[in-house]
Amino acid sequence: MAKPEQTIFYNIEESIKSYRQFAQKNINDEGYDITIDQGLILNIIQENPGISQKEISRRAFKDHASITRIIELLVKRDFLKRDFNSEDRRRFDLSLTEFGKDTLTKIEPIVDLNRKNAIEGVSVEEMELLKNILQKITANCRTKG
Amino acid sequence: MAKPEQTIFYNIEESIKSYRQFAQKNINDEGYDITIDQGLILNIIQENPGISQKEISRRAFKDHASITRIIELLVKRDFLKRDFNSEDRRRFDLSLTEFGKDTLTKIEPIVDLNRKNAIEGVSVEEMELLKNILQKITANCRTKG
DNA sequence: CAAATATAATTGATATATCACTTATATGCA
DNA sequence: TGCATATAAGTGATATATCAATTATATTTG
Numbered sequence: 335m336a337k338p339e340q341t342i343f344y345n346i347e348e349s350i351k352s353y354r355q356f357a358q359k360n361i362n363d364e365g366y367d368i369t370i371d372q373g374l375i376l377n378i379i380q381e382n383p384g385i386s387q388k389e390i391s392r393r394a395f396k397d398h399a400s401i402t403r404i405i406e407l408l409v410k411r412d413f414l415k416r417d418f419n420s421e422d423r424r425r426f427d428l429s430l431t432e433f434g435k436d437t438l439t440k441i442e443p444i445v446d447l448n449r450k451n452a453i454e455g456v457s458v459e460e461m462e463l464l465k466n467i468l469q470k471i472t473a474n475c476r477t478k479g
Numbered sequence: 480m481a482k483p484e485q486t487i488f489y490n491i492e493e494s495i496k497s498y499r500q501f502a503q504k505n506i507n508d509e510g511y512d513i514t515i516d517q518g519l520i521l522n523i524i525q526e527n528p529g530i531s532q533k534e535i536s537r538r539a540f541k542d543h544a545s546i547t548r549i550i551e552l553l554v555k556r557d558f559l560k561r562d563f564n565s566e567d568r569r570r571f572d573l574s575l576t577e578f579g580k581d582t583l584t585k586i587e588p589i590v591d592l593n594r595k596n597a598i599e600g601v602s603v604e605e606m607e608l609l610k611n612i613l614q615k616i617t618a619n620c621r622t623k624g
Numbered sequence: 625c626a627a628a629t630a631t632a633a634t635t636g637a638t639a640t641a642t643c644a645c646t647t648a649t650a651t652g653c654a
Numbered sequence: 655t656g657c658a659t660a661t662a663a664g665t666g667a668t669a670t671a672t673c674a675a676t677t678a679t680a681t682t683t684g
Contacts, residue, residue: 337526338519339538341594342606342613346495348540349613349620353488355672356620369639374483381482388662393484395493397642402664404640424649424662449486452619456612461487464612467605468487468494474597475494475501500642514669533632542672547634549670569632569679 346468357448366441368413371396373445375404376413376438379428386425413437491613502593511586513558516541518590520549521558521583524573531570558582 338344357370371394378390387405391398405428408414413434419425430438453461483489502515516539523538524530532550536543550573553559558579564570575583598606 336591336594338522342598342609343495343498343594344540345610345613345617346491346498349616350488350491350495351540351671352617352620353491356623358672371640377483386662395489395496396640398663399643399665400639400641406664407639422650422662424647426663446481449481449488451623452616453487454619456615460608460612463605463608464487465490467601467609468490470601471494471597472490472497474599475497478501478596496641503642516670531632541670543633544635544673545669545671551634552669567632567680569677571633 353448353452356452357445360448361441361444364441364444366437366444368411368437368441370445372404372408372413373438373441375401375408376430376434377442379414380430380435380438383429384427387428408434498593498597501597502590505593506586506589509586509589511582511589513556513582513586515590517549517553517558518583518586520546520553521575521579522587524559525575525580525583528574529572532573553579 354370361368361370361373374394375390378393379385382389382393385393387401388398390396390405391401394401396404405414405416409416412431415429415431417427417429419427456464499515506513506515506518519539520535523535527534527538530538532546533543535541536546539546541549550559550561554561557576560574560576562572562574564572601609
């Protein structure tokens with residue numbers, strides 16, 4: 335087997351883990367007790383009123399079981415409100431609480447800055463290339479899987 | 480906040496998750512009950528006799544607590560043998576059992592094929608570019624973190 | 625040498641990932 | 655209408671990630 339360190343998958347893992355660590359640290363350092371995944375889910379819900387958990391799971395690229403549990407936590411921590419959907423009783427209406435909205439508003443600039451800092455020195459063309467290649471890999475894994 | 484789906488980090492997450500899913504499925508389909516992380520750790524140990532858990536954690540880009548637990552599992556499942564190190568009693572000597580060696584030998588061609596298939600259609604130049612850009616992102620996150 | 629410090633590994637707590645299975649409800653079709 | 659099937663979400667089991675604190679041992683230094 336080729337040495338794992340020499341494969342591109344190692345670099346991909348390394349970069350995304352570095353980013354997650356970096357992003358989480360900057361949020362914690364500002365005094366917010368929320369994970370980047372939780373923030374991501376809050377953002378998706380706020381931007382897509384009426385969204386189903388299934389659709390959140392697709393957008394966040396997470397398993398629906400994970401979404402169930404993250405939402406549970408978000409409700410427990412009072413970031414999120416969950417009401418039954420009157421039209422489809424299998425579903426729930428998710429909405430941010432005032433505290434959730436407030437927190438999201440405050441962490442958004444941190445998240446934006448994190449992203450900006452992480453890609454500093456990478457040109458627009460490089461970003462396009464990077465995106466295209468990654469999408470090619472994703473497509474390979476999906477079609478062959 | 481910019482839409483998460485439009486950031487490069489989304490593409491990175493998407494590609495690495497697709498790859499992991501694809502790779503794991505192909506190993507399971509061949510009848511092996513081992514995770515790709517466990518296989519990775521076995522490979523690192525086999526290729527680096529006498530390696531410490533600390534060093535494994537650095538190479539596998541995993542937290543040392545994760546390594547402790549993965550190794551625990553590998554021992555429990557009889558893939559790995561763990562003896563006290565006579566020179567430094569804080570450390571352990573890790574080595575693959577016959578079953579571990581055998582399993583690794585058998586999954587290696589699958590792993591190689593997985594990697595090959597996942598990057599099909601990506602040129603050598605593109606791979607170099609991809610690697611360089613990812614390393615730039617990693618470096619940004621580390622130096623700014 | 626003894627105390628301070630550093631290092632290797634473990635543990636506990638919490639969060640997330642993934643799979644398979646289940647439950648509840650909705651929808652489509654005979 | 656009534657049953658088969660599809661869909662939304664939850665649950666249980668297991669694996670992994672991360673942080674902080676702890677334990678055991680080694681090394682450094684006064």
